[in-house]
Amino acid sequence: MAAPLGWLLPGGFLLLFYFYPLAAIFQRSLAPDGAFDWDGVARVLATPYFANVLGFTVAQAALSTALTVLCGLPAAYVLSRWEFPGQALVRAVITVPFLLPTIVVALGFSIILGPAGWINTLLQQAFGLDEPPIKLLNTVWIIIVAHIYYNVSVVVRIVGNFWAHLDPQLESAAQMLGASRWRAFREVTLPLLAPALVAASLLVFVFDFTSFGVVLLLGGPRLATLEVEIYRQTVNLFDLPVAAVLSLVQIGVTFGLMALYARVQSALARPLRLRPQQITRRIPHTTGERAAIALTLGTLVVFVALPLVALAAQSVSTADGFGLRYYTELFVNRRNSVTYVPPIEAVWNSLAFAVLTIALALPLGTLSAQRLMQARWRWLDPVLMLPLATSAVTLGFGFILALGPPINLRSSAWLVPFAHALIAFPFVVRSVLPVLRSIRPNLREAARVLGASPAHAWRAVDLPIITRALVAGAVFTFTVSVGEFGATSLVGRPEMPTMPVAIFRLLGQPGALNSGQALALSTILVLVSISAIMLMERLRWEGADF
Amino acid sequence: MFRKAGLWLTIAILAALFLAACGATPTAAPVPSAAAAQPTTAPVAPTAAPTAAPTKAPTTAPTTAPTAAPTILPTVAPATGGAPRELVVMSHDSWAASDDVVAAFEKANNVKLKILKSGDAGAALNKAILAKGSPLGDVFFGVDNTFLSRALKADIFEPYKPVAADKLPAAYVLDPKFNLTPTDYGDVCLNYDKAYFAKKNIPAPQSLDDLTKPAYKGMTVVENPATSSPGLAFLIATIGKYGADKYIDYWKALRANNVLVSEGWEDAYYAKSSWGGKGGDRPIVVSYATSPAAEVFFSDGKLKEPPTGNVLGESACFRQIEFVGVLKGAKNPDLARKFVDFMLSKAFQEDIPGQMFVYPVMADAKLPDFYSWAQKADKPAAVTADAIDANREKWISAWTDAVLR
Numbered sequence: 001m002a003a004p005l006g007w008l009l010p011g012g013f014l015l016l017f018y019f020y021p022l023a024a025i026f027q028r029s030l031a032p033d034g035a036f037d038w039d040g041v042a043r044v045l046a047t048p049y050f051a052n053v054l055g056f057t058v059a060q061a062a063l064s065t066a067l068t069v070l071c072g073l074p075a076a077y078v079l080s081r082w083e084f085p086g087q088a089l090v091r092a093v094i095t096v097p098f099l100l101p102t103i104v105v106a107l108g109f110s111i112i113l114g115p116a117g118w119i120n121t122l123l124q125q126a127f128g129l130d131e132p133p134i135k136l137l138n139t140v141w142i143i144i145v146a147h148i149y150y151n152v153s154v155v156v157r158i159v160g161n162f163w164a165h166l167d168p169q170l171e172s173a174a175q176m177l178g179a180s181r182w183r184a185f186r187e188v189t190l191p192l193l194a195p196a197l198v199a200a201s202l203l204v205f206v207f208d209f210t211s212f213g214v215v216l217l218l219g220g221p222r223l224a225t226l227e228v229e230i231y232r233q234t235v236n237l238f239d240l241p242v243a244a245v246l247s248l249v250q251i252g253v254t255f256g257l258m259a260l261y262a263r264v265q266s267a268l269a270r271p272l273r274l275r276p277q278q279i280t281r282r283i284p285h286t287t288g289e290r291a292a293i294a295l296t297l298g299t300l301v302v303f304v305a306l307p308l309v310a311l312a313a314q315s316v317s318t319a320d321g322f323g324l325r326y327y328t329e330l331f332v333n334r335r336n337s338v339t340y341v342p343p344i345e346a347v348w349n350s351l352a353f354a355v356l357t358i359a360l361a362l363p364l365g366t367l368s369a370q371r372l373m374q375a376r377w378r379w380l381d382p383v384l385m386l387p388l389a390t391s392a393v394t395l396g397f398g399f400i401l402a403l404g405p406p407i408n409l410r411s412s413a414w415l416v417p418f419a420h421a422l423i424a425f426p427f428v429v430r431s432v433l434p435v436l437r438s439i440r441p442n443l444r445e446a447a448r449v450l451g452a453s454p455a456h457a458w459r460a461v462d463l464p465i466i467t468r469a470l471v472a473g474a475v476f477t478f479t480v481s482v483g484e485f486g487a488t489s490l491v492g493r494p495e496m497p498t499m500p501v502a503i504f505r506l507l508g509q510p511g512a513l514n515s516g517q518a519l520a521l522s523t524i525l526v527l528v529s530i531s532a533i534m535l536m537e538r539l540r541w542e543g544a545d546f
Numbered sequence: 547m548f549r550k551a552g553l554w555l556t557i558a559i560l561a562a563l564f565l566a567a568c569g570a571t572p573t574a575a576p577v578p579s580a581a582a583a584q585p586t587t588a589p590v591a592p593t594a595a596p597t598a599a600p601t602k603a604p605t606t607a608p609t610t611a612p613t614a615a616p617t618i619l620p621t622v623a624p625a626t627g628g629a630p631r632e633l634v635v636m637s638h639d640s641w642a643a644s645d646d647v648v649a650a651f652e653k654a655n656n657v658k659l660k661i662l663k664s665g666d667a668g669a670a671l672n673k674a675i676l677a678k679g680s681p682l683g684d685v686f687f688g689v690d691n692t693f694l695s696r697a698l699k700a701d702i703f704e705p706y707k708p709v710a711a712d713k714l715p716a717a718y719v720l721d722p723k724f725n726l727t728p729t730d731y732g733d734v735c736l737n738y739d740k741a742y743f744a745k746k747n748i749p750a751p752q753s754l755d756d757l758t759k760p761a762y763k764g765m766t767v768v769e770n771p772a773t774s775s776p777g778l779a780f781l782i783a784t785i786g787k788y789g790a791d792k793y794i795d796y797w798k799a800l801r802a803n804n805v806l807v808s809e810g811w812e813d814a815y816y817a818k819s820s821w822g823g824k825g826g827d828r829p830i831v832v833s834y835a836t837s838p839a840a841e842v843f844f845s846d847g848k849l850k851e852p853p854t855g856n857v858l859g860e861s862a863c864f865r866q867i868e869f870v871g872v873l874k875g876a877k878n879p880d881l882a883r884k885f886v887d888f889m890l891s892k893a894f895q896e897d898i899p900g901q902m903f904v905y906p907v908m909a910d911a912k913l914p915d916f917y918s919w920a921q922k923a924d925k926p927a928a929v930t931a932d933a934i935d936a937n938r939e940k941w942i943s944a945w946t947d948a949v950l951r
Contacts, residue, residue, distance in 0.1 A: 028676070103812050107824050110817035114825025132827070138806075216773070216809045222950045232772055235668045237939060238675075238696065314824070319848035335901055338648045339641065339661055393669070400673050404680045411662060411682060489639075490673075494663035507812045508640065509903065510837040511844020515816050515824070 010368045010384070010425070013360075017418050018387050021398030028401055029244035040241025044249075050229070054249065057225040060140060060215075061208035064147035068204050069197070071148055072155025074296045079156060080164035082293055083281045090297055092533040094304050095153040095475060096526055099483030101500040102213025103507060104522045105146065108307030109218065111314060113137065118310065143219045147211065149304065151204045157472045158203070162196035162434055163189075164281070164468070165274040194268045195434045202261050203430055206254055206388050212486065226250045230391045247394045254389030258382030266378075271440040274465065308526055315519035319512065326516035327524075334513075339494060343521050346502035347528060350482050353416050353498060354532075357481040358474050360421035365428025365473055366466070370458075372429070373436050384429055387422045395419070396490030415491040416498070420481040427480065428473035435469040436462065475533050482529055499525045630658045633881045634683035636873070638670040639663045641687060642901035643894065651888045657881055667693065667775055674873065675700040684876035685885050689726055689869045692778055695935030698725055703871035706883045710890045710908070718867050718907050720931050726869035729889045732904035733923045734779035734864045736766075736857035737837050739821045739829035751830060753859030754787055758799040766830040767806045767818040770950075772942050774810050779864040780832045781945055782934060786927025787861035790937065794948050801949050821853050835863060836903045839920035856921045863923035868904065 030040055044050050079091060097105065112118050113136050120132035127133075136142045166189065174184035190197075212227040224232075226246055233243035284290045318325045330343040372381050387395075399419075403409040409418075439462060447457035485500040492501060499521060506518035630652065635641070641661055652659055662683050664670035671693050674686050678700065689697045697703065703725035711724065718728035736751065743750045748761055757766050769777030785793045806828060808814035815833055818826040834840075838852030856863075870889050872882040888894055895906035900914045905922070913920075 103810075106813055107817050110825035112825065114817065115827040116820065117825030120825075217813050222807075235666070235672060236772055237942075238668075238672055319846045325846060335642070336645045337642045337901060338645045338659075339643075339663070397673065397676055400676045400682070404677065410677075489665055490669065494639075494661055504812075505639065507816065509844065510815060510833065510840040512823075512841075512846045512848075513844035515822070516846065 006367045006371045010364045010371075013364055013421075014384070014387075017422050018390075018395075021395060021402040022390065023398075024402035025240075025394055025398035026244050026248070029240035037241065040245045043242055044245045050246065053224050053226060053229050054253075056223065057209060057227075058253075060143055060147075060223075060225070061205055061211070064144045064151075064208040065201055065205045067144060068148045068151045068208075069155055069201055071300070072152045072200070073159065075152070075300050076156045076160035076163060078293050078296045080160040081168075081281060082289075083283045084293060088534050088537055089530070090301060091156070091537065092530040093301060093308075094156060095479055095533055096308065096529055097150050097304060098153055098476075099479040099529055100522065100525070101483065101485050101503055102217050104311065104503060104518070105149070105214075105307060106217040107519070108311045109142070109146065110137065111310040112306055113142075138219065138222065140219065140223060143211070143215055143223065146214045146218050147204075147208050149307075150214065151207055152300065152304070154204050154207070154476075155200045157475070158200040158431055158434070159193060159196045161431065161468050161472050162438075163193060165435075166192055166280065167273055167275045168280050191268075192270075192272065195265055195437065198261060198264055198268065199430045199434050202257065203388075203427070205257065206385065209254065210250065210389055210391070212391075227391050231393050234391075234393050234397065243394065247391055250391070251386055251389050255382050255386060258385045259379060262378045262381040265381075265434075265437075269434070269437040272438045273440065274435075274438060311519050312523045312526075315516060315523045318516065326513070326520040329513060330517055330520055341495060341497055341502065343499075343502055343517075343524075346497050346499045346521070347524060349496050350498040350500075350525075351528070351532070353420060354478050354481040356417035357420040357424055358477045360417060361425040361428050361477045362470060362474060364421065365425040366432055366470065368425070369429045369432040369436055370462075372433060385426045388426050392486030392490060395422075396487055399491055411493065413493050413496055416488055416493075416496075417481070419487040419491055420484055421477075423484065423487070424477040424480040427476035428470070431469040431473040431476065432466050435466050439465055471537055471539075474536055478532060478536065479529070482525070482532075499528075628656070630656045631878055631881060632658045632660055633685070633878055633885060634660045634662055635885065636662045636664055636670065636674055636681075636683035636686045638667040638688035639665060640902055644897050644901060647893050647897045650893065651885075655881060655884055657878075671697055674702055678702050679875060681873040681875050684873060684878050684882040685870060686873050687729070687868070687870040687889070689871070690775070691720060691865075691867045691869075691931045692775070692782070692934050692938070694720055694726065694869065694931040697869075697871075699935075702874055704874045704876070704879065706872050706886055708883075708887050708890050710887065714890070714907060715909060720867065721869075726871040727886055727890070728867050728907045729870050730898050730902065730904045730906055731865050731867045733835035733926055734776045734783065734832065734866060735835040735862060735921075735923060736780075737819075737831050737833040737854045738857060739819065740853060740855055742820050742829040750855060751857050753857065754784060754796070754862050756857075757805075757830065758796065758803050760803070762803065762830070764804040764806075765828055766800065766803075767808055767814045767826075767828045768800075768832045769811055769814050770807050770809050771945055774808075774814075775866075776811050776832055776834070778938075778942070779866055781941060782929050783861060783864035783927040785941060786864065786929045790941075793941075794944055797945060797948050805949070807949060830857075834903065835922060836899075836905075836917075836920040839916050839918075840903050842919050843916045852919050858921055858923050860925045861927040863926045864929070865923065865926035866904075867907075 031037055075094070079087060100108075110117060113134060114120065115132040115135070115137075120134050123129065123133050124131075136145070170192070171184045171188050174188045175181065179187065209225070210227045211225050212231065215223055215225045216228050216231075226249065230243050230246045230250070233239045233246065284293055315326055316322055316324065333340040333342075368384055372384070399415065400410060403415075409415055443461045444457050447461050448454075452460060482498070483500060484498075485504065488498055489501055489504070492498065497505065503518045503521050503525070506514050506521065508514075641663060648659055651657070660683075664673050664682070667688050667690060671686075671689055673682065675696075681702070686703070698721060705723050705725050706727070707724040708727050711719075711727075714728060718731065720726075720728070736757075738750050740750065751757060751762060756762055768780055771778040771781040781793075784796055787793070788796045806818060808818055811833065814831055815837075816822040816826070817824045818828050819831045820827050820829045835856050835858075838854045838856065841852045841854055842849045870886055872879060872886060876882045890908065892908070892911060895908045895911035896913075898904060898906045898911070899917055899920075905913075
């Protein structure tokens, strides 16, 4: 693992697929004639509306993040410290929202919470109300609920994976010395968890900060985030200078946050005696423990699964009542369309793109994390996170400008996994880095003293310890790739649609058959994803838990 | 116990999927082939290959593309004989055509058609504009009259007067130089839920004015004109009806009558409408005049007549006209021009309604049977493409202030 090579791969990748396209679109937007044109900046500054948008973006992201962490923490604890049947399924289920197209989640929410949805109809019938009592759609609250819905698995996975290896004796020792359970948690466990907690919050914040579909569809047109505004300015108004300035603001804020985070992180991280999961986990014995676990996870699972169940229920309710008509219809080219692609191919495309994305993102992310741990330059960490902060449409248009002749990757099918890897590999970095930092250096030193080469020491010491984090990174990568819509619809090729693209195509036309098929395909997306995630977690190689 | 069972279940499901995928499409290549990474504008152009990659042994798979940029290659190629050339048609996501219609064109011209769907109408056009000078395709389809001026100003099209130009109804020829040729049109109209109004014993709305009356309070969903093409079309209809100085008053009245604004057609039509069955309760939605016919066609085989009707009063609808044009710098301009002619041919024109749910521009094109359920606006709102281009942003921002803020 030569140092230069460690940088060369992720560096070259970022350069070609991120910085170069971004520079191209910014150059075209802000300096079309060579010299920098201040017009866009001036117009953004002159419009107070954009300041409001920024304010709203930050405020909703902060609130969403705080609530997501609060909701995720108990689940992370239960899933990492306790052993019980169905654990893998619970993990997989709460990860699913991450990969559902927003329009599908919006439909699921509407079926349950809409004015004529399940809950409102139930309440109206039960209490004889004239008006639907719950009016959540198109308010800021539905945005926050949806953000929790989407991101709770980020907290569960990143914090949970770290927690699973904390030595329980530390907390026991504190309790033995007379600390209450709460105090032991607050003063011992929480500080130790801090690096993972900060990492997770930061990722969630970036996601909420750059939120697009959720705000656009559920929040309604009165609420806009920077990302939504960038899309409007680019696609609908074709005002590239304003879009570029807004993009730069979004990237700048994220960079600032990440830079701050890098400082905090190195202050928080401490080498720990990480323990194998088999030792840290317990089987619940008392009824109280079982009830607490059931309650914690039950609430979360019901919250996450209800919209999914609603979609599945709609996908089997045809005009004749229960039936699989929408599923069988998926395989019929009803209009003999030349652009028709059997949905099973969309499933297959999605899986193939996801596998390629994992194959790209895992090495890129691990190499980056490895380098980051040794690097002295603090700004490198925030730089790696920038792809997450960049609007898909900005980047997509950048690809058009930058990847034309002579490179000519513009309409290559490879752009899909490349774009997905670009968005996904920061997840791998964030999952792996806290674990890498907590490995006690004397383990590596011992290996070296005993004659291991650096590569051998890495294989023998680091790899087994980070395996779990790598699996988490792979799961994230999978969900990002399978669920990605924005970039895919811009760079993807129509004859190779992914599942979200195929779902979107079906929802683009009127009629029960179209919406029914879209829901059927969404249900397939959920089932395939749960299976794949469970499989991935099972495939941890030998000695995965140290 | 569970863990083992879960594992095997998972493996079984995935294995079944893989088998199903392979069984269904034995020739499908799920992993992008090497060729895909190459210039896709001419991956199977054998006329170019020998000069581009003389070192490539002829034994390489036919999908292996030349590695050199196709732009530097001569564009001359035999019109007939030899392997087919590839014609790239850039379009928005809604392009559709029947297999046999396309196959006939491909056969007649010894060409392989590649459709490059590039996002919604706005995104696709913007991509074409950004790629000016080295176009992503040969032809572009899907500029509509709300984007016409943007497209013409960007100067990305090569004029071509199609053979059938004289047969085109004058009302649809908005560019006399034929940079862009009209191919189809569709009316954006209000759809309403027939059963809802029958049950409530309220007459269905007849005009735009009705929507502001107390009887129709809280019933209407429109799409945001800043993010949605039918939303913009409906805004323009109200401008055509009430005038550029009065339309805002209409919208203020609509707002007072509790109009709901949705961001996109999918959400408005499925999640907000009372007939979508997805939790919505609004019986009036901005959609297309052909949507009721599509409801029957895609009705799960159950419907004999549409569940929805159109509000067709004077200037209640806006007519979107769609255009096709040859991209400047096209690699196969000759084929691109043939494609423009093809889109005006009887075969293609008659294929349009059943595939894209809009009307063909040629008056003599026959419509499919289920179009008896589709209605057309007699008097769509009259607003010119130039006026739209000059005022689009102003109208949208005034609308945003009046309706959303």
